[in-house]
Amino acid sequence: xxxxxLIDMKVTIDGQEIDVEPGTTILQAARKIGGESVPPAMCxxxxxxxxxxxxxxxxxxxxxxxxADPRPMPKLVASCVTGCMDGMEVKSxxxxxVLDARKSxxxxxxxxxxxxxxxxxxxxxxxxxxxxxxxGAAKTRFIEEKRTFEPENIGPNIQLHMNRCIVCYRxxxxxxxxxxxxxxxxxxxxxxxxxxxxxxxxxxxxFSGNMIDVCPVGALTDxxxxxxxxxxxNKPYNAHRNCDKCCGKTTLWMFGNEIQRVTARKDEYxxxxxxxxxxxxxxxxxxxDWVIEGPRKFEKDSVINQNNYTRHIKPVVxxxxxxxxxxxxxxxxxxxxxxxxxKPEEQKxxxxxxx
Amino acid sequence: MSIESLSLSGRKKEVxxxxxxxxxxxxxVAIAKGLWITLGHLFTRKVTIKYPExxxxxxxxxxxxxxxxxDDEGRERCTACGLCALSCPAEAxxxxxxxxxxxxxxLYREEKxxxxxxxxxxxCIFCGLCExxxxxxxxxxxxxxxxxxxxxxxxxFIYGKEKLVxxxxxxxxxxxPQMAK
Numbered sequence: 001x002x003x004x005x006l007i008d009m010k011v012t013i014d015g016q017e018i019d020v021e022p023g024t025t026i027l028q029a030a031r032k033i034g035g036e037s038v039p040p041a042m043c044x045x046x047x048x049x050x051x052x053x054x055x056x057x058x059x060x061x062x063x064x065x066x067x068a069d070p071r072p073m074p075k076l077v078a079s080c081v082t083g084c085m086d087g088m089e090v091k092s093x094x095x096x097x098v099l100d101a102r103k104s105x106x107x108x109x110x111x112x113x114x115x116x117x118x119x120x121x122x123x124x125x126x127x128x129x130x131x132x133x134x135x136g137a138a139k140t141r142f143i144e145e146k147r148t149f150e151p152e153n154i155g156p157n158i159q160l161h162m163n164r165c166i167v168c169y170r171x172x173x174x175x176x177x178x179x180x181x182x183x184x185x186x187x188x189x190x191x192x193x194x195x196x197x198x199x200x201x202x203x204x205x206x207f208s209g210n211m212i213d214v215c216p217v218g219a220l221t222d223x224x225x226x227x228x229x230x231x232x233x234n235k236p237y238n239a240h241r242n243c244d245k246c247c248g249k250t251t252l253w254m255f256g257n258e259i260q261r262v263t264a265r266k267d268e269y270x271x272x273x274x275x276x277x278x279x280x281x282x283x284x285x286x287x288x289d290w291v292i293e294g295p296r297k298f299e300k301d302s303v304i305n306q307n308n309y310t311r312h313i314k315p316v317v318x319x320x321x322x323x324x325x326x327x328x329x330x331x332x333x334x335x336x337x338x339x340x341x342x343k344p345e346e347q348k349x350x351x352x353x354x355x
Numbered sequence: 356m357s358i359e360s361l362s363l364s365g366r367k368k369e370v371x372x373x374x375x376x377x378x379x380x381x382x383x384v385a386i387a388k389g390l391w392i393t394l395g396h397l398f399t400r401k402v403t404i405k406y407p408e409x410x411x412x413x414x415x416x417x418x419x420x421x422x423x424x425x426d427d428e429g430r431e432r433c434t435a436c437g438l439c440a441l442s443c444p445a446e447a448x449x450x451x452x453x454x455x456x457x458x459x460x461x462l463y464r465e466e467k468x469x470x471x472x473x474x475x476x477x478x479c480i481f482c483g484l485c486e487x488x489x490x491x492x493x494x495x496x497x498x499x500x501x502x503x504x505x506x507x508x509x510x511x512f513i514y515g516k517e518k519l520v521x522x523x524x525x526x527x528x529x530x531x532p533q534m535a536k
Contacts, residue, residue, distance in 0.1 A: 116465075116466075117490070118434045118438070118465070118490050118491060119434050119436070119465050119466050119467045123436070226454065227452040227453060227454050227467050229452075230436065230441075233437060233440070233441075
């Protein structure tokens, strides 16, 4: 390749062309384009090295391998771990095969996932919920009993719900790459694989709270926020504070004047922009600790925007004759006494009573 | 056609000021005509009912006061998921969730329950969207003819769980026919 390696490669995703650097994966190229053709991802996390390739949600069809070898790839490929080639043509949302595969993958992920969204704290910002809303079937065909685990306590800050876990390994990679001593991991194999600390140890690392943000489902949630509020009733604000351990840039989830939860800021793919430390996340629930920058914006169709009338509302102008809305001038004077000074005899009557 | 001569109902009659004849001034014919109309009304279908004894049948989509249901074992169904409050166009519903303690398993069906559940009946428009949104079939709008009882205080219209949750006796009665089978 030599010289060609330095030149940008042209990739076509759903008919949209984009030039990307060598080494870019199809998913990253699709995210550069944005919009509907971005494949969903449950395990891939751009900030974590080595993530991806496990959940198979991001399957795409490669209809033309490259300029040099234009044969299509025989099977659907996982876009998060497949590199782009020059002249590659990819079908994401435009392919019937891909949509069918995503539907099946969603069904597989939901086999062991409990349908307890009304109880789950992640509801409203859950990737699996979004995935099944977009790509899932309306009805389940699974009649067998779902796999369950004994509840396990992993410390005062993080709540583990193993039943909801889809084994994406994101939290394991977070602990590996952000903290210096990982105490939890995946035990057992296959259907029995389980996120756990080896001998019921508490996870208390300084950056362990990021596992909550990284988790695509409600398997790891904030214990200090447990059952406090549904996320769509909270008002999210961007805020920051001076923190010597992390960047200190967070999203505050307020209810009235109370800070109910602190999370890192997440982008449109629900990936955190910058990881935050546990002190910012769990210990500062007082508004005096934070500098509030302003309300945080979410995608237009996010449930978090529900019942928030933050749009600019223009006053309604009713085009009609002046007196129809206001009434006659003399009638108005009768009603609004304050605007019209009382006559002396009226004042007398008011003072002494009309006896 | 001008507005003066237009008849929207088709029954417009011109009123004239002409002098009555002698026969007309006796009003005999007019009285007889009027009595005939009165007599005719005796034989038409009655539009009123004898209210306290008789009541009209309710529409099949009638929506009365809310009730938070219990399941077959008498446990509260509501898990405080907030979907009723989210769907409520009048924003009448507020709630607060709490975690179920191990010794409360006979009281609440799910891990989470509503410790406070309030409906502001002054705001409620009885649209039934909460019932439609509920994923646990917990809130229902009953066929009760009593919608909201009058009161003199605004606070009295905020109905809490003591007024909304299905009484235990009712839950026991509901399971009885099943036990007989």
